Amino acid sequence: MTTLVFLPSGETGYRWIRTADRRVVDEGEGIPAPDPDGATIAVAPAEAVTLHWAELPSRSPAQATAAARLLVTEASAAPLAELHVVVGDEGNAERPIGVVGSAVMLGWLRMLAEAGIDPVAVIPAPMLLPRPDEGYVGTVLAGSAIIRGTTCGFADEAPMTALVTGDSAPVPIERADLEAALVGAAAAPSLDLRQGVFARRRRLALDWALIRRLAVLAGLILAVTLAISLVRIAKYSFGADMLATQADLVARSGLPRGETVTDATRQLDERLSRVRGPGLGFSATSAAIFAVVRAVPGSEVTALDFQPNGTVRLSVAVERESLATDLKTAFEAAGFTVQAGVFQAADGRVAGDLTLSTGGGA
Template sequence: MTTLLFLPTIDLGWRWLRVADTGAIHGDEGLPALEDAIVAIAPAESVTLHWADLPARSTAQAVAAARLLVAEASAAPIAELHIAVGPEGEGDRAIAVVDRGAMAGWLADLAAHGIDPQMVIPAPLLLPRPVEGYVHGTIAGTGMMRGRATAFADDPLLTPLVVGDVPVESLTGEALDDALRAAVAAPPLDLRQGAFARRRRIGIDWAHVRRLGTMAAAILLVTLSIDLVRIAKYSFGADALEARAEALGRTGLARGETVTDVDRQLVERLSNVRGPGLGFTTTAAAVYAAIRATPGTELTGLDFQPNGDLRLSVAAARESLPTDLKRALERAGFTVEAGVFQAANGRVTGEMTVTRR
């Protein structure tokens, strides 16, 4: 047995219709007894309905696509709207748009009366979707219209403008009851999605929890054993590599030199070979790269100092080029001190001192 509970509006209070398992339908005003499954019915004037062809991969993807469509058609900020999509079917899917504040208020009012509805369905979707034209029905005192791609509250002023000359079928009596039974059996759309989804109570199977704990402990023990074996293997391998590296390092030292610390002695010998600072080769390579990157400049002199500085004699075609060369060297990671450049015979000449930064 399912009870359809119609949320109150400005003109109407609480109303309900009860659909029995036998198919019988009866209702009344006020709040029903709470022993049945409750399905809340949102007012037609508070929900905007659309239909569109949405991705069928997952509900999250469908909602994301619906948000893009609604953002283009709605004047309200998308962050203030709650969007729900109907189930997959043939062709397009229903999209319901409702104000987040209104949705939260409905659920809060229901909770205050001890009601946690299984679903919240927009009222116009209780009517069947026609093959063509429109269907009209009055349910729980509210008139509603539904077409192939629209559904809304019946209004004596707006409905004729929307419907125009399209034929309208009025559902009454048993035909309307059949429509309600079909909506209960296969709900067309549930607004309780996303942030407003119904929370499910989960019972704890402690025996299952203990089994999971035992399995987790066994997995942890096996993982720890694997890690210990791996650490031991890496440690032995590191020792072997260190011994081999030291043996290879000894070959790089001068013949007959007493070995005390291979790393330090190799660094010392490398420094002696390449010179102080970054060494002549590295510094000169950076200077030549900067010269090539600055067209119109040429190197006329090069003097590597005992402290690792490199003194350059530079000639340039224009006054701006020595500055460009200086910036290029600084971008390469050097400190550059430029002397006074003089112009003579159409050339600008001067000196620079390049130092490791």
């Protein structure tokens, strides 16, 4: 159902016509009762809107409007900045152009808002009439006489109408044709003044069903994410426990059979210390000592005694006395603390003892 609300003109107040099922079902004067299920279209008085027709570019509404404003500038005495120019479409090469004062348009919308009406469109009254193939048609609609031609539309005023129509008198429109034209214009207006700055603002309607579905989906996503995190944490925890168990089993296998296990790591460290000896251990210390001796030509080890405290009593023989000093210096450079004994010459060689300690590491 669509309600056409005719704006006041002169001494004529509000009037309205209501259409439904492709016919006029009701009409009256004053402000119509609101119809929450139907649309409301405002009808502008014919004398307040100037109509033109011209061939305009159809690539975009902006291009068509810009071209229309240039045409209106040449045909209007009012400054272009004070005019509201819109372009319509009737399916022909020549497109209708509506021109109305911006202040007038603003006044109409404010007046309608005060009456509790927010129209979906504002149509000039002549654009409600059917477009004739030739000549002119006329009728009285909502108390106002209007004329429509193929490329014109205006209020029927006797002196002016004769000047425009000439010898072609307007043909009255039959009631059935008028109702069909009203229904068609209400369904698809060929020229709507609610464009540009006066376009109807769309109200944001919240789709609560969609919001609820999105909330459920968000909750499911969060739940799945949390479940994934919990599974990952449990997997890491089980893996850590398994590794700890395996490490404990390996540690137990390294301890003497029958030994009670209280702290496998500490017990393995103690056993390793006992096996390798104090300090750096026998193997590491011996390797370091023989490496130093090999690096000093003319020297040899005659005896090696690894003490329980990690020190080494080393008996060496060198070819000459100076090599004993070189050997001592080499051991110190390798990180050993050296205490030299008395070296004596015998059988063409110099022999003596060195006491070596690592002092924490070689």
